[in-house]
Amino acid sequence: MTARDETVGPATPATGDRPAVRVALLGCGVVGTEVVRLLTTQAADLAARVGAPLELVGVAVRDVEAERDPVVDRALLTADAEGLVAKADVVVEVVGGIEPARSLLLRAIEHGAAVVTANKALLAEDGPTLYQAADAAGVDLYFEAAVAGAIPLVRPVRESLTGDRVHRVLGIVNGTTNYVLDRMATEGLDLAGAVAEAQALGYAEADPTADVEGFDAAAKAAILASLAFHTRVSLDDVDRQGITSVTADDVAWAGRTGHVIKLLAIAERRAGADGAEGVQVRVHPALVPAEHPLAGVRGAFNAVFVEAEAAGELMFYGRGAGGAPTASAVLGDVVSAARHRVHGGRGPAESWYAALPVLPADAARTRYQVRLEVADRPGVLAQVSAELAEHGVSIEAVRQTPSAEAEDGVAHLVITTHEAPEAALAATVAAIDGLDAVRSVVSVLRVEGA
Amino acid sequence: MTARDETVGPATPATGDRPAVRVALLGCGVVGTEVVRLLTTQAADLAARVGAPLELVGVAVRDVEAERDPVVDRALLTADAEGLVAKADVVVEVVGGIEPARSLLLRAIEHGAAVVTANKALLAEDGPTLYQAADAAGVDLYFEAAVAGAIPLVRPVRESLTGDRVHRVLGIVNGTTNYVLDRMATEGLDLAGAVAEAQALGYAEADPTADVEGFDAAAKAAILASLAFHTRVSLDDVDRQGITSVTADDVAWAGRTGHVIKLLAIAERRAGADGAEGVQVRVHPALVPAEHPLAGVRGAFNAVFVEAEAAGELMFYGRGAGGAPTASAVLGDVVSAARHRVHGGRGPAESWYAALPVLPADAARTRYQVRLEVADRPGVLAQVSAELAEHGVSIEAVRQTPSAEAEDGVAHLVITTHEAPEAALAATVAAIDGLDAVRSVVSVLRVEGA
Numbered sequence: 001m002t003a004r005d006e007t008v009g010p011a012t013p014a015t016g017d018r019p020a021v022r023v024a025l026l027g028c029g030v031v032g033t034e035v036v037r038l039l040t041t042q043a044a045d046l047a048a049r050v051g052a053p054l055e056l057v058g059v060a061v062r063d064v065e066a067e068r069d070p071v072v073d074r075a076l077l078t079a080d081a082e083g084l085v086a087k088a089d090v091v092v093e094v095v096g097g098i099e100p101a102r103s104l105l106l107r108a109i110e111h112g113a114a115v116v117t118a119n120k121a122l123l124a125e126d127g128p129t130l131y132q133a134a135d136a137a138g139v140d141l142y143f144e145a146a147v148a149g150a151i152p153l154v155r156p157v158r159e160s161l162t163g164d165r166v167h168r169v170l171g172i173v174n175g176t177t178n179y180v181l182d183r184m185a186t187e188g189l190d191l192a193g194a195v196a197e198a199q200a201l202g203y204a205e206a207d208p209t210a211d212v213e214g215f216d217a218a219a220k221a222a223i224l225a226s227l228a229f230h231t232r233v234s235l236d237d238v239d240r241q242g243i244t245s246v247t248a249d250d251v252a253w254a255g256r257t258g259h260v261i262k263l264l265a266i267a268e269r270r271a272g273a274d275g276a277e278g279v280q281v282r283v284h285p286a287l288v289p290a291e292h293p294l295a296g297v298r299g300a301f302n303a304v305f306v307e308a309e310a311a312g313e314l315m316f317y318g319r320g321a322g323g324a325p326t327a328s329a330v331l332g333d334v335v336s337a338a339r340h341r342v343h344g345g346r347g348p349a350e351s352w353y354a355a356l357p358v359l360p361a362d363a364a365r366t367r368y369q370v371r372l373e374v375a376d377r378p379g380v381l382a383q384v385s386a387e388l389a390e391h392g393v394s395i396e397a398v399r400q401t402p403s404a405e406a407e408d409g410v411a412h413l414v415i416t417t418h419e420a421p422e423a424a425l426a427a428t429v430a431a432i433d434g435l436d437a438v439r440s441v442v443s444v445l446r447v448e449g450a
Numbered sequence: 451m452t453a454r455d456e457t458v459g460p461a462t463p464a465t466g467d468r469p470a471v472r473v474a475l476l477g478c479g480v481v482g483t484e485v486v487r488l489l490t491t492q493a494a495d496l497a498a499r500v501g502a503p504l505e506l507v508g509v510a511v512r513d514v515e516a517e518r519d520p521v522v523d524r525a526l527l528t529a530d531a532e533g534l535v536a537k538a539d540v541v542v543e544v545v546g547g548i549e550p551a552r553s554l555l556l557r558a559i560e561h562g563a564a565v566v567t568a569n570k571a572l573l574a575e576d577g578p579t580l581y582q583a584a585d586a587a588g589v590d591l592y593f594e595a596a597v598a599g600a601i602p603l604v605r606p607v608r609e610s611l612t613g614d615r616v617h618r619v620l621g622i623v624n625g626t627t628n629y630v631l632d633r634m635a636t637e638g639l640d641l642a643g644a645v646a647e648a649q650a651l652g653y654a655e656a657d658p659t660a661d662v663e664g665f666d667a668a669a670k671a672a673i674l675a676s677l678a679f680h681t682r683v684s685l686d687d688v689d690r691q692g693i694t695s696v697t698a699d700d701v702a703w704a705g706r707t708g709h710v711i712k713l714l715a716i717a718e719r720r721a722g723a724d725g726a727e728g729v730q731v732r733v734h735p736a737l738v739p740a741e742h743p744l745a746g747v748r749g750a751f752n753a754v755f756v757e758a759e760a761a762g763e764l765m766f767y768g769r770g771a772g773g774a775p776t777a778s779a780v781l782g783d784v785v786s787a788a789r790h791r792v793h794g795g796r797g798p799a800e801s802w803y804a805a806l807p808v809l810p811a812d813a814a815r816t817r818y819q820v821r822l823e824v825a826d827r828p829g830v831l832a833q834v835s836a837e838l839a840e841h842g843v844s845i846e847a848v849r850q851t852p853s854a855e856a857e858d859g860v861a862h863l864v865i866t867t868h869e870a871p872e873a874a875l876a877a878t879v880a881a882i883d884g885l886d887a888v889r890s891v892v893s894v895l896r897v898e899g900a
Contacts, residue, residue, distance in 0.1 A: 160594060163488060163492070313769075314601060314767065315768065319764075335612045
């Protein structure tokens, strides 16, 4: 077949006698099992949409003897992943991690297979290697499932917005930490308790580091920034702060000041110190106003705002993880790659022509909420305000606990600033911390989504 | 160039010495002007993303002498649209209406040009003609801008979700009526007053029929249903009801019962009377609970929920109209089509293999709110309830104004039902209307988004 294919509809039987597109699956955990389920239960629909049947030719797993969902045909299981990728047209990788995933994908590409991966860590660490290999071989590299689960976000940013100029991407891209922060806010749990609950429910891994330290969100932020700004951003370029320092007290105070705490991934285009354009990418917990749409994103859901020059503000919302939602994203990519096998053509290649510099963390400008424990006596606010003014940080609001609520002569002072450079804020906080009347700087949190 | 193109990045200059992709623009109103602006101001970026420069070769307008935004080079204006389409690689149509848009697009396709259109009316009335022509000529037909303005919705439904099974699409897809209903709710305006205001602000046309009668929303619903369910749905298949019967009183009562009124477009897959699967597509005003995300969609914004088997519930939100947002969607398509010109390949063709029957309006099942004026005397609720029970319609809630508020012996009775078939509800309402104690059935509104 050439690229000039007929309309897919009843008048022209869709699949004709075209040979099947051979699909190999690497990994058969929660996501892999659901990929098999969709390939099986939707087989007729998928064949009609592709224009040829999709044939699952093998499933590579570490342990072929392990118990599995009955939807997985045991005859397809193999421990020989290397051998499997050599006989597929489309290779789906849902193993995760850097190796052996990278080697297997490179081997698949070398053999001329299109690859579909959900592997955000690999893409954020070494995406260009994969892109270049796919490019050299002239095959597709798709990865919708690597960011925000079921939510179509990679394709819209990579293709729909490619005629526009994206300024900013901001959102909740890690469901585990979102669930944890949610439970802290609604149930008053502390971090350890909420993480334990998430682990018991299977929402968090036994080792929750990748989620709670923000590595997972940072990998997604790097991928989104690369696509949105046509540049290369890797995991190391992301200013990353997880939720491990968020206390039950922080969460309670957030509520008292009309906010909720969310772990946000933010990528923005802005001018660097030399005036030249660059990108700044960060992941950190932030206070979000209770009335902001992101504040209402609960549990394992993800939501991402994209701001572009002509399009204005867009929001994408849906399930950010889980077997079936992730499998939906994987299958969309499998159909695209398989269609190219049947009808010709190729998906978009890496686009990094802009080659923008990555700006340092202190290039960020945002609002802050600083919470202090201060001596309960007159004049303290004046001293603190003077330090802020000194450093050019403007105050938006101050909230001071009444003396009646002071314990042991200690009062709480919560200061919200207008937008200020991170560097100025850091200097201000250091100066405030040195004041006699200030017992401690309890927390410094960014405020986003005003 | 073949489909095997190199990575687009600094190491390999993007555009090389490839010839420009010639773009022709049909129409230069609000959207067309913004298309020209993006093509001009983003020229370097667009060239890098396409792999070749985009050259605007002409702008077809009715009146070449009319005053225009200075971004439009007057030397490009022509009244000869037919001549223009013959010399372009990509033709962008933002004229609207059925003719001459259809003839011009068909002529462009015949000449081998890819076409990008924002014309929802044409696609909903005669999409298959365009699809078939594009298919026969082996060219792209893209139309992201035809539905929900800047929001990437066509591409996600057509491509990202193509490995999944969509059950339902539901949303606000007409910004004009959304603005009008919004003003009625927040300012207490009546319909005529709110429409007049929208006209004064340029949000509504001098003849607002297409918006207020629901034709625009119905066209978008037909397009979305066709894509989501891989079937053919035209404007005539949509059960359409506009907002002209919505009164200030309806809006006020909606607020009193914790709802807002929104004009919704709904497309769903369900079993017909014979048990076979079909699609039901409708546009009508509906009560939406105040806490539902759709209730918060204000002014000219659009928001669309998509429910799929594996992906679960997704939401897309953004600007649904306006020059720049619509131009963003158009340019995304232009880049896709132009990339295919340069690198080979083709976008997805029409997919209507499922060929599902369109189910009649009374196949819909939903909840209803029925508002009655009844005699203020004991036993009326019992009579009304008996009629509902008789027709198998189950009551979720009843709200009766206290006698103290009755005027001239007339009380208000507001009944919210559980999900019921439209046919049963219609029969029930007729029976209730015949009751002695019922002065009038003031309104019957569907309740969606529970």
